[in-house]
Amino acid sequence: MSMLTFVGLGIYDEKDISLKGLEAVKQADLVFAEFYTSPLAGRRLERMEEIYGKKIIVLNRKDLEEKAEEGILKEAKDKNVVLLSAGDPMIATTHVDLMLRAMEMGIKTRVIHASSIVSAVAGVCGLQIYKFGRSATVSPPFGSTISEVPYETVLENRRRGLHTLLFLDVGMKISEALELLEEVERRRERAGKEAGILKEVLFVGVARAGSETQVVKADYADALKRFDFGEPPHVLVAVGELHFMEKEALVRLASAPI
């Protein structure tokens, strides 16, 4: 049967795919994957092909955006096509957009969900999911421009006692993200804007969540910046007000200095 199935690979390695996802891959005529919206992390393409028993064709941004109609969508009109991506497939708006375009072309679509840092991060840090405010992404500077959105998001959530999940740009390290936040803080101080969170807010750095080598460490920005988390993927959590159970968990799971 012809259709386009979005299959999530899950949080870290080849074995974080679900049984349902693996079945979809095995039944597919063509298996594509993309790793620009979300990283390979602990996956190796050869291992994936070996475990899933299929050849995997890696697509880039152009293939999924400008060129989708003459590529993956064209194939899905008369083949059973799977698109693999890290984490939960529908976190990336690119995939939602691709699904809508497929629907417009009369292509049957399906989504097979998987584990994601979005839902895993709370438990990894021992924080409560309903105490997370909106999230934001720390992106590399564009020329001399650095987005203040992540900094403002932390400020805004903190005012309400909420935690903030900060996604880091693919490949970015916690130390780089904290340095960008520091630069934003310096600029805001010079501009007389509200600032001062980096000395007051406890951050939790999470590296390789869901892996055997996962590292979770809580500290203030200046100390955390010098902590060696090893290889990405990395994310950061800015901690809001702590329930006593969260406090205990943060000490036990992230050696928080509190």
Place this chain on the structure above:
Amino acid sequence: MSMLTFVGLGIYDEKDISLKGLEAVKQADLVFAEFYTSPLAGRRLERMEEIYGKKIIVLNRKDLEEKAEEGILKEAKDKNVVLLSAGDPMIATTHVDLMLRAMEMGIKTRVIHASSIVSAVAGVCGLQIYKFGRSATVSPPFGSTISEVPYETVLENRRRGLHTLLFLDVGMKISEALELLEEVERRRERAGKEAGILKEVLFVGVARAGSETQVVKADYADALKRFDFGEPPHVLVAVGELHFMEKEALVRLASAPI
């Protein structure tokens, strides 16, 4: 090797467990499961035992809370024990607490993540994950007392243009949740508190997310209350400001009347 592994069963049925989770189950000496923090949904115990190739012992709240030390934790001191639960295992604070107690007893612990409504819901509705504010849970009345927290959370997020994920108590239906929100609104109006969201806010009801019978429907409270979503699990999303891409997706994926 003796240890306690928390394995997520994922979003809906027996096949939403990850390959890694299945391996942990197969290697376990004892496999427990609990379905009071998060529902069985599309799972059947017999199907799980058949597919996973293990006998599964279902535990209740008492077994995991007051009686854990003489039960599951005692077993994990010298056996390889797995605890299965729906969704991502660490969303439930009960499991974080159990993990900390295990660590105190010197028991090695491990978490194997899985798909969760927390990360899946955005894509299911076509909404952007970073535009979700804090979430809340709609619980049944306690005597004549109805929690105003879900209502206030929607108000607070809406002020900032954010979406709100409302978890429903295990087994609760969207219609019941909306009726509770309506009762809260009536009480707030009588008390002269800020109210009036139920006529103005677009809600998205999601039933059986991640299943073949998933239903996603967006409408205003009064109409949505009368829509037949079928069996739980159900969740609700209160929509904030919509990006044009979200608007298009909400129309296509949830037949939003906008």
